[in-house]
Amino acid sequence: MFLHEVIIAGFGGQGILSAGRLIAYAGMLDGREVSFLPSYGPEMRGGTANCMVVVSDEPIASPVLNSCTALIVMNNPSLEKFESYLKKDGVLITDSSLVQKKPVRDDIRSFELPATLMATDAGNKAFSNIYLIGKLIKETGIITPESFEKALYGVLSKSKHYLIPQEMEALKAGMDY
């Protein structure tokens, strides 16, 4: 059964919610069932932000996740909060330029990626989330890079479309890391 339950967590402003929304959108384009549940309220404005994304071949029972198959974390508190949510053999992807803590579990597949540094070096810090999505695609196959590109065209306003080639380069760099 194709079932991916992803939690993405970090600070507000890191593109946490847009990353989740893009994955859900791409999953829809792949013909899957999808749900996207963002955190909302004051935590979005500079505090912690997280979202839960489900991509599945079956109708989705609950968009609220108590466990996940993959976890992307972009700050230390999020690793502490959500590590226990990962199912056995689940995929953990951390932005190692921001997360110093190491996971305590040894029954998960853990990957570190200095996404914020890579994005800053490439000239656009705002794409750090895209590198992490690249790694997620590589390790889980949750969506295809092709549908992700289509999702960018679908979600971003036309005035931002000129950035999409750069974002696809970031995605590829994340996949290849």
Next chain:
Amino acid sequence: MGERLLMKGNEVIAEAAIRAGCRHYFGYPITPQTEIAHYMAKKMPKVGGVFLQAESEVSAINMVYGAASTGKRVMTSSSSPGISLKQEGISYASGAQLPAVIVNIMRGGPGLGGIQPSQSDYFQATKGGGHGDYHLIVLAPSSVQELYELTVDAFNLADQYRMVAMILGDGVLGQMMEVVNFRDEEPIVKADKSWAASGHGMKREHNTVTSIHLDPAVLEQWNIALQDKYKTISEKEQRFELYKCDDAEIIIVAYGSVARIAKNVVQVAREEGIKVGLLRPITLWPFPTKAFEQVIDKPNAFLTVEMSSGQMLEDVMLAVKGRKPVHFTGRMGGMIPKVDDIMAKIREIRAD
């Protein structure tokens, strides 16, 4: 098939209202439903409709009363504390038999409470939050697709029965995104609106829309007419979903976003060999007592799960009428019940 879009629950409510022919929206912002107003502010001018941000919830509901009096399809939306402010207007509209749609995307209370999802306005919605002997038709969607379909239905039911229909959701439903399939054309019910105060051009007697009847004998007759209408609705409009109840030893009763979590519980429990089913009320008023009559023989027990202290629980007990044990578990204040917690309760019930 129409369009297939990834949309936020709140936006879908607004889009559904416009598709259902609503051209008048009056509101006041409050988390977690403000996207409804955002969407209306953007879209209403484009379809020749009216979006108006009132100076308060009290104003907004009285604007709804005014627009509804003319027979136009009208909506307002808010979240728990704002809905409390609207109660006087809702009672007046119910007294005057005005069709309108009111959306409550619930958050934790009482008082100003918090902004996280809750179901603690069940009593307020189903037992009459304002004064007087009245009911609202209360619809409880549990997916973005249902937010769309039930919002359209709410306008039809409101018109058909000349009463207020409420969409009762919560922060999870309002904020989440799912795929929604829009129909090419909406099934709009054209109701008789010859009662409306919509201008008579000196060609007929004027209509009066009012909730005041100072002669108690007249007011009693008015109340009897309301109750007759409610009885008809109770008989004809109950809606529910039964999920894997046929062989269930325990049937969970849950609505809205909690019913989604309960579906996960049904799966997890069945993987463990425990036969659990789900009875999901879609109408909270009228409460779907017929669903209980269909399933009452099979289960050993019912388990009500809510994001409240146990409000729907009372209606479940009235429907079960002591024939089977009724248990409860829930969270409050914006906390969401976890699959593991509900499973623990199920194991506890079985151990008894």
